[in-house]
Amino acid sequence: MKKNSINFKNFLIVLILVWTLFPFYWMLVTSIKPNSELYNPQANPFLVQNPTSEHFRYLLGKTGFSTWFKNSLIVSLTATLITLVSSLLAAYSLSRLRFRGSSFWGMLVFIAYLVPPTLLFIPLSQVVSSLGLGDTLFALILTYPTFLVPFCTWMLMSYFSSIPFELEESALMDGASRFQILSRIILPLSLPAVVTVTLFSFTLSWGEMIYALSFISASFNKTLPVGIRSELVRGDVFYWGPLMGAALLASVPVIVIYSFLTDYYISGLTAGSVKY
Amino acid sequence: MFGRKFWLVIVLALCLVLGISGFVWGQEVTLLLNSHFVKTHETELTRQAEEWAASRGVKVRLDFITDWDLEAKVTSEAQAGAGHDIVALRDFVAYIYQDILWDVTEVVKDIQTDNGMVTNVAKISDLIGDRWMAIPWYHQSFPLVYRKDYVEAVGYSIEAMNDLNTDTFLELAQKLHELGHPVGFPISMCPDSNLSLAPFLWGFGGSLFGKDNAITVVSDKTAKALNYMVELSKYMPPEVTGWDNSGNNLFIFSGVGAVTANPPSVYATALQQGLDFAQEIYHAPFPSGPEGRFRCTGMWSLGIPKYAKNKDLAIDLVKYLMKRENFESLVIASEGYNQPVYEGYQDISIWRETPTLNAYEPVVETLFPAGWPGPEASPSRAAVRAQLLYTMPVMFGKAVTGEETIDGAMKWAEAELKRFMAEEENK
Amino acid sequence: MKLFKNEEEKQAYIFLIPAAIILLLLIGYPFIYGVFLSFTNARVGSSGTWVGLTNFYRLLKSSVFHQVLYNSLVFTAASIVLKFIIGLPVAILIEKLGRFSKFVRGTILLPWVVPTSLSALAWWWMFNPNFSVLNWIIKNIGFQAGVPWLSDPKVAMFSVILVNVWRGIPFFAISLLAGLVAIDKEFYEAADTEGAKGWQKFIYITLPLLKPVIAVVLLFSTLMTISEFNIIYILTGGGPMYGTHLLATLAYQEGIATGDISRGAAISIFLFPVLLVASYFQLRIVRQGVQR
Numbered sequence: 002m003k004k005n006s007i008n009f010k011n012f013l014i015v016l017i018l019v020w021t022l023f024p025f026y027w028m029l030v031t032s033i034k035p036n037s038e039l040y041n042p043q044a045n046p047f048l049v050q051n052p053t054s055e056h057f058r059y060l061l062g063k064t065g066f067s068t069w070f071k072n073s074l075i076v077s078l079t080a081t082l083i084t085l086v087s088s089l090l091a092a093y094s095l096s097r098l099r100f101r102g103s104s105f106w107g108m109l110v111f112i113a114y115l116v117p118p119t120l121l122f123i124p125l126s127q128v129v130s131s132l133g134l135g136d137t138l139f140a141l142i143l144t145y146p147t148f149l150v151p152f153c154t155w156m157l158m159s160y161f162s163s164i165p166f167e168l169e170e171s172a173l174m175d176g177a178s179r180f181q182i183l184s185r186i187i188l189p190l191s192l193p194a195v196v197t198v199t200l201f202s203f204t205l206s207w208g209e210m211i212y213a214l215s216f217i218s219a220s221f222n223k224t225l226p227v228g229i230r231s232e233l234v235r236g237d238v239f240y241w242g243p244l245m246g247a248a249l250l251a252s253v254p255v256i257v258i259y260s261f262l263t264d265y266y267i268s269g270l271t272a273g274s275v276k277y
Numbered sequence: 278m279f280g281r282k283f284w285l286v287i288v289l290a291l292c293l294v295l296g297i298s299g300f301v302w303g304q305e306v307t308l309l310l311n312s313h314f315v316k317t318h319e320t321e322l323t324r325q326a327e328e329w330a331a332s333r334g335v336k337v338r339l340d341f342i343t344d345w346d347l348e349a350k351v352t353s354e355a356q357a358g359a360g361h362d363i364v365a366l367r368d369f370v371a372y373i374y375q376d377i378l379w380d381v382t383e384v385v386k387d388i389q390t391d392n393g394m395v396t397n398v399a400k401i402s403d404l405i406g407d408r409w410m411a412i413p414w415y416h417q418s419f420p421l422v423y424r425k426d427y428v429e430a431v432g433y434s435i436e437a438m439n440d441l442n443t444d445t446f447l448e449l450a451q452k453l454h455e456l457g458h459p460v461g462f463p464i465s466m467c468p469d470s471n472l473s474l475a476p477f478l479w480g481f482g483g484s485l486f487g488k489d490n491a492i493t494v495v496s497d498k499t500a501k502a503l504n505y506m507v508e509l510s511k512y513m514p515p516e517v518t519g520w521d522n523s524g525n526n527l528f529i530f531s532g533v534g535a536v537t538a539n540p541p542s543v544y545a546t547a548l549q550q551g552l553d554f555a556q557e558i559y560h561a562p563f564p565s566g567p568e569g570r571f572r573c574t575g576m577w578s579l580g581i582p583k584y585a586k587n588k589d590l591a592i593d594l595v596k597y598l599m600k601r602e603n604f605e606s607l608v609i610a611s612e613g614y615n616q617p618v619y620e621g622y623q624d625i626s627i628w629r630e631t632p633t634l635n636a637y638e639p640v641v642e643t644l645f646p647a648g649w650p651g652p653e654a655s656p657s658r659a660a661v662r663a664q665l666l667y668t669m670p671v672m673f674g675k676a677v678t679g680e681e682t683i684d685g686a687m688k689w690a691e692a693e694l695k696r697f698m699a700e701e702e703n704k
Numbered sequence: 705m706k707l708f709k710n711e712e713e714k715q716a717y718i719f720l721i722p723a724a725i726i727l728l729l730l731i732g733y734p735f736i737y738g739v740f741l742s743f744t745n746a747r748v749g750s751s752g753t754w755v756g757l758t759n760f761y762r763l764l765k766s767s768v769f770h771q772v773l774y775n776s777l778v779f780t781a782a783s784i785v786l787k788f789i790i791g792l793p794v795a796i797l798i799e800k801l802g803r804f805s806k807f808v809r810g811t812i813l814l815p816w817v818v819p820t821s822l823s824a825l826a827w828w829w830m831f832n833p834n835f836s837v838l839n840w841i842i843k844n845i846g847f848q849a850g851v852p853w854l855s856d857p858k859v860a861m862f863s864v865i866l867v868n869v870w871r872g873i874p875f876f877a878i879s880l881l882a883g884l885v886a887i888d889k890e891f892y893e894a895a896d897t898e899g900a901k902g903w904q905k906f907i908y909i910t911l912p913l914l915k916p917v918i919a920v921v922l923l924f925s926t927l928m929t930i931s932e933f934n935i936i937y938i939l940t941g942g943g944p945m946y947g948t949h950l951l952a953t954l955a956y957q958e959g960i961a962t963g964d965i966s967r968g969a970a971i972s973i974f975l976f977p978v979l980l981v982a983s984y985f986q987l988r989i990v991r992q993g994v995q996r
Contacts, residue, residue, distance in 0.1 A: 024826040094962045100713035113731045115979040124734035126357045130992035179715045208819020224832045226821035231343045248825045259603040259817045263810040271882030349960040466943035516833035518944045519855020667964045675947045
C-alpha cells in the first residue's frame with residue numbers, strides 16, 4: 002500500500018517535471034535539427050537524424066545576435082543597478098523611518114506599480130525624445146526602472162519590516178548615520194531579499210519587449226527579444242531553427258544565474274508571502 | 278560593503294553606458310524599412326545606399342523591422358517628434374500620416390520625368406488631393422501561387438490555371454481536396470489575409486466602402502462573396518483561421534498545400550534553399566468573379582517625415598534609389614519579387630524570361646493596394662484603420678466558422694466601419 | 705519655518721529622492737498625460753482637441769470592446785483558478801518529497817524565471833498549425849486530427865491560458881509550499897491524537913493557516929495576469945477574430961498600430977480601476993504585516 006503511493010507520487014513528480022521542461026527541451030531539439038527534417042510533416046519530430054550546428058552558426062555568424070546579447074546585458078545590468086539603489090533607499094525610508102507623509106508615499110509607490118506599461122508607452126516616448134535619448138540604450142535604461150522600482154521597493158519593504166528595531170536603536174545611540182545603518186546593518190541582514198530583487202530586476206529587464214520594440218530601431222541597438230523577433234520572424238518566412246536556438250541561448254544567462262542563486266531566490270520570493 | 282568604492286563603481290558604470298549608447302559622429306541619413314521577404318534584396322539595397330552615401334561624404338543607416346510593427350514605430354516617432362529621415366509606408370497609410378509628412382510633389386515630378394508616369398495603383402496610394410505625400414517605390418502583388426504537379430494531377434494545365442473564374446476555382450479546390458493537397462488562404466488577423474480575400478470580395482461586387490465613403494459592406498454582393506468563401510472553406514484546412522503571415526508559405530513548403538496567394542517569396546525561398554519542388558511552383562492570375570478580375574498588392578512607398586533631420590539628403594537618396602539601374606538591380610536581387618510602379622520600368626526582362634513569373638508581372642487583373650476600401654471608393658483614414666484592424670478578414674472568419682450568420686457578419690463589419698468613420702469625423 | 709519636523713524626517717525624504725524622481729517624472733507625469741490623452745481625440749501627428757468622455761462612450765458601445773472585456777475576464781479567472789488548483793497539490797507533493805525536494809523546487813521554477821518573450825516563442829512553435837509536435841503526439845495516440853491550437857477562437861483562448869498557467873504555476877507552488885512548511889507540525893500532531901482523517905486535517909488546519917499566503921498570492925497573480933501582454937502578442941496577436949485580445953494587446957493595436965493614440969489610452973485606463981481595487985486589498989494585507 003505504501004509502495005503504491007510512493008510510486009504514484011514519483012509518477013506525478015515525473016509528470017510535473019516533463020510538463021515544466023518540455024518547451025525548453027523542444028527549443029533544444031529544434032535548434033539542432035536540419036531544415037529538411039524540421040519541415041517534413043511526416044517525420045517523427047522527436048528524432049534528430051543528422052544533428053546540425055547550422056542554425057547556431059547562422060545565428061552567431063549571420064545575425065546580430067551577439068550585438069543584441071551585449072545590449073541586453075548592458076541595459077539589464079544598468080537598469081538593475083539604478084533600481085537597486087533607488088529601491089533600497091526608498092524601502093528603508095518607508096518602512097523604517099517615521100515621518101509625515103510616509104503612508105502617502107508608500108501608497109504612491111504601490112499605485113505606481115499598477116500603471117500598465119501600455120498606458121505609459123506613448124507619453125514615455127515623448128519624454129525620452131525630449132531628453133534627446135531616442136533610439137539609444139539609455140532610453141531603456143531610464144524607462145525600465147519605472148516598472149522595476151515600485152515592485153522592488155514593495156518587496157524590500159516587506160522584508161525590512163521583519164528586522165527588529167532594536168538593532169537600529171542601539172546603532173543610533175552609538176552615533177551611526179541612517180545611511181550607515183542601511184549599509185552595515187539592514188542590508189547584510191536582507192541579503193536574500195536583495196538577491197531576489199536583483200534577480201527579478203535583471204530577469205524582467207532581460208525579457209522586456211514592448212518598450213524595446215518602440216524606442217529602439219537601429220539594428221545595433223536592439224536587445225535580444227526585439228532582435229530575435231524582428232530578424233528571425235521576417236515577413237513570410239520564419240527561421241524556426243535559429244529562432245529556437247536564439248530563444249534558448251537568450252534564456253541561458255537567466256537560467257544559469259538562477260541556478261546558482263536558487264535558494265536566495267526562493268526564500269526571497271516566499272518571504273513576501275509568508276511573513277504574515 | 279556599500280561604501281565609497283561601491284558608489285564609484287556605479288558612477289563609472291553609468292558613464293560607460295552613456296558612452297556606448299550609440300553616439301554617432303557626422304551626418305547620418307537614416308531609413309526605416311520593412312524587412313523584405315527575400316533577404317538578398319536587403320543586402321543589395323544596403324549596398325546601393327552605402328554607395329550613395331560614399332559619393333556624398335555622409336553616412337547612411339538602414340533599419341529593417343518586421344513589417345507589421347512598422348506603423349507602431351512610425352507612430353511613436355511622430356509622437357516623439359524624432360526619428361528616421363526616410364520611412365517605408367505601405368499601401369495608402371500615407372493618408373493617416375499626411376500631417377507629419379513632407380509634400381514631395383516636386384520629387385515625384387522629377388522622378389516621373391526620368392522614369393515615366395506612375396501606374397494607377399501608385400497614384401491612388403500616394404496622391405492625396407493634388408499633393409504627393411510619399412514617393413512610390415515598388416509593389417508586391419498576390420497572384421495565385423500553385424504547385425504545377427498537383428494541379429496537373431487533377432487535370433488543370435497552365436493555360437487553364439491562367440484563366441480561372443470563381444466557379445472553376447471552386448471545382449479545382451474540391452478536386453485538390455480529394456487529392457489530399459488542398460488550397461488554402463489565410464482568413465485571419467494578418468496582412469496576408471487582407472491581400473488574399475479582397476479579390477474575392479471585389480470579384481463578386483462586394484466592398485467595404487463605396488463612393489463618397491458610403492459604407493457599402495451590407496449588400497447582396499458582399500453576401501455572395503461571403504457565401505462563396507464559406508463554400509470554399511470546406512475544401513481548405515481548418516487552421517486557415519489561425520494563420521499568420523508565414524502560414525500560407527509553410528503550407529506550400531511542407532508539400533501539403535497546392536494553391537495559395539502570395540508574391541514569389543515562396544518561389545524565391547524554395548529556389549534559394551534548394552528544395553526539390555522549386556521548379557514546380559508557378560503563378561497565375563487571380564480567379565475572376567462575376568464583376569471582374571481583381572488582384573491585391575502590397576504597395577510600398579517612401580515618405581519623408583517632417584521630423585527628419587536631413588530632408589534634402591533624404592530626397593537625394595530617394596531619387597538615387599529610383600534610378601533605373603538601381604531599381605533593376607533590386608528586382609533581380611529579389612528574384613523578380615519587386616514589381617514596377619513607373620511605366621519606364623515595365624520593360625525589365627526578368628518577368629518575361631522566367632516562365633513561372635509570366636503571370637506575376639505584368640498584372641492583368643484590376644489592381645488595388647491592400648486594404649483598399651472598394652473599387653469605387655477613395656482612401657480615407659477609416660479605411661486604413663479597417664485594414665490595420667483586419668475588419669474584412671474577421672468578417673469572413675466569422676461567416677466561415679459559423680460564429681455569425683452571413684448577415685450577422687456583415688452587420689458586425691458595418692458597426693466597426695461606422696465607428697471608424699465617426700472617429701474620423703471627430704478630427 | 706522648518707521644512708522638516710526632525711532629522712529623521714529629513715533623512716527619510718533624502719532617501720526617497722531617487723525613487724521619487726522615477727515615480728514623478730517617469731510614471732506620474734506620463735500617466736497624467738496619458739489620462740489627458742484619453743479625453744482628447746489625439747492621433748498620430750496631431751494633438752487633437754478635448755472631447756471629454758467620447759472615447760469611453762464609444763468603447764462601451766463597441767462590440768469588439770465587449771468581447772475584449774469578456775476575454776480579459778475569462779482569461780484572468782480561468783488562469784488564476786487553474787494556477788491555484790494545480791499549484792496547491794504540487795506544493796503539497798513537493799513538501800512530502802524529502803530527498804529530491806530541493807532539486808524539484810529549483811527546477812519547477814524555470815517557467816517563471818525565463819522571460820515570456822522567449823519561452824512563448826517555443827510554445828508558438830509547439831502550436832504551429834503545420835508542424836506542431838503536440839498534434840503529432842495526439843495523432844499518433846490515435847486521434848483523427850490535431851487540435852487547432854491557435855486557429856479556433858475558443859481553443860486559442862485555451863492555448864494562451866495554458867501558456868500563462870504553465871508560466872504561473874511555479875509561483876503559486878513555491879509560495880504555497882513555503883506557507884505549508886511554515887505551519888507548525890504540532891497542530892497536525894494534536895489533530896492526529898483526536899483521530900482526525902487526512903482530508904479533515906487539510907480543511908480544518910492547512911487551509912485556514914494558509915489563508916494569508918493564498919490571499920497574497922492570488923492578488924499578486926491577478927495583477928500580473930490581467931495586464932498580460934507578451935504571451936498574447938507572440939502567440940496570436942489577439943486573434944483569431946479578436947478571440948484572444950486582452951485589454952493590453954488591444955490598447956497596443958488600436959493605439960499604436962493604427963495611430964489612434966487617444967483611444968489606446970482610453971482602453972488602457974480601463975485596466976486601472978480593477979488593478980486599483982485588487983491592489984487596495986493587497987496593500988491592506990501588506991500594511992497589516994508592517995504594523996507591529
